[in-house]
Amino acid sequence: MAYLLEHKDGIVTFTINREEKRNAVNDEVMDGLQEAITYVEQNNDVRFLVVTGAGEKSFCSGGDLSVFHALETEDEAFGMLSKMANILYKLATLPVPTIALINGTAVGGGCEIATACDFRLMASHAKAGFIQGTLAITSGWGGGTYLFERGLRHDRALKMLVDAKAYDAQVLYDIGWAMRVFEGTKRGALADFIEDMRKIHPSVHQAYKEIELRKWRERNMYERVMEEVRTCARLWESEAHHQAVNSFLTKSKK
Numbered sequence: 001m002a003y004l005l006e007h008k009d010g011i012v013t014f015t016i017n018r019e020e021k022r023n024a025v026n027d028e029v030m031d032g033l034q035e036a037i038t039y040v041e042q043n044n045d046v047r048f049l050v051v052t053g054a055g056e057k058s059f060c061s062g063g064d065l066s067v068f069h070a071l072e073t074e075d076e077a078f079g080m081l082s083k084m085a086n087i088l089y090k091l092a093t094l095p096v097p098t099i100a101l102i103n104g105t106a107v108g109g110g111c112e113i114a115t116a117c118d119f120r121l122m123a124s125h126a127k128a129g130f131i132q133g134t135l136a137i138t139s140g141w142g143g144g145t146y147l148f149e150r151g152l153r154h155d156r157a158l159k160m161l162v163d164a165k166a167y168d169a170q171v172l173y174d175i176g177w178a179m180r181v182f183e184g185t186k187r188g189a190l191a192d193f194i195e196d197m198r199k200i201h202p203s204v205h206q207a208y209k210e211i212e213l214r215k216w217r218e219r220n221m222y223e224r225v226m227e228e229v230r231t232c233a234r235l236w237e238s239e240a241h242h243q244a245v246n247s248f249l250t251k252s253k254k
């Protein structure tokens with residue numbers, strides 16, 4: 001299975017389970033994340049949704065280039081990008097707290113998934129970054145829009161996007177993208193992080209989160225995410241993008 005879904009003690013954990021591809025996202029992973037979100041929406045006893053990756057090397061390496069490189073045109077790209085953007089919008093606007101448990105490298109769309117979550121806990125060895133720029137595209141699943149909403153100083157958020165590189169966990173903590181940097185097991189880090197929150201009635205969490213969600217609805221967050229998707233789809237068609245993807249895939253085959 002390309003993903004794992006677990007519900008234990010009020011915590012639903014969605015694990016991207018494609019270590020051999022550094023947990024790259026394909027359609028099966030997208031459908032699995034949608035399944036996890038639907039499960040949370042339909043089960044009132046769920047208190048937290050955790051997103052993580054299998055293994056210790058990678059949280060998620062973004063879109064599966066070996067699959068999505070076949071998308072040639074703006075319209076073809078828009079179809080895939082908007083599918084995942086809609087799923088991440090539902091993730092970002094879930095009433096329960098969402099936690100990205102970053103067990104390893106989170107790049108490209110992987111960084112977008114983590115940014116769509118309320119909290120980001122990073123293993124000390126992990127790196128994360130919006131590397132889409134190295135492929136001559138922008139973020140395309142809404143992650144750029146969410147980043148500007150996460151309260152980072154504007155200059156730090158913009159630099160993260162335009163640098164298009166993976167940063168160390170400590171740097172990401174210092175600029176305010178990561179909330180915690182942990183040593184040891186991710187399970188232990190999660191248990192420690194939610195210890196206090198677990199003592200509070202879930203209706204309080206949902207009421208506080210609704211303050212932010214109400215602001216997002218009033219400020220047309222969804223429309224802004226879809227503008228980001230259209231921009232990425234337009235850039236997708238460029239020769240520079242297709243050459244960059246082919247270069248990665250060729251390197252991988254050596």
Ligand SMILES: CC[C@H](C(=O)O)C(=O)SCCNC(=O)CCNC(=O)[C@H](O)C(C)(C)COP(=O)(O)OP(=O)(O)OC[C@H]1O[C@@H](n2cnc3c(N)ncnc32)[C@H](O)[C@@H]1OP(=O)(O)O
Nearest residue numbers: 020021022024061062063064065066108109132140141252
């Ligand atoms: C809007 C989102 C947007 C989109 O695609 O829609 C994006 O996400 S754009 C960004 C796409 N992602 C990338 O460009 C990252 C590519 N991967 C890497 O840079 C590295 O693999 C890294 C840093 C994640 C890990 O490096 P490491 O040296 O540990 O591993 P390898 O590079 O040797 O990779 C091992 C194995 O996994 C395959 N792989 C890794 N990432 C992807 C990917 N995103 N898509 C497809 N396949 C991927 C890599 O080809 C290797 O396969 P192998 O068959 O063993 O050669």
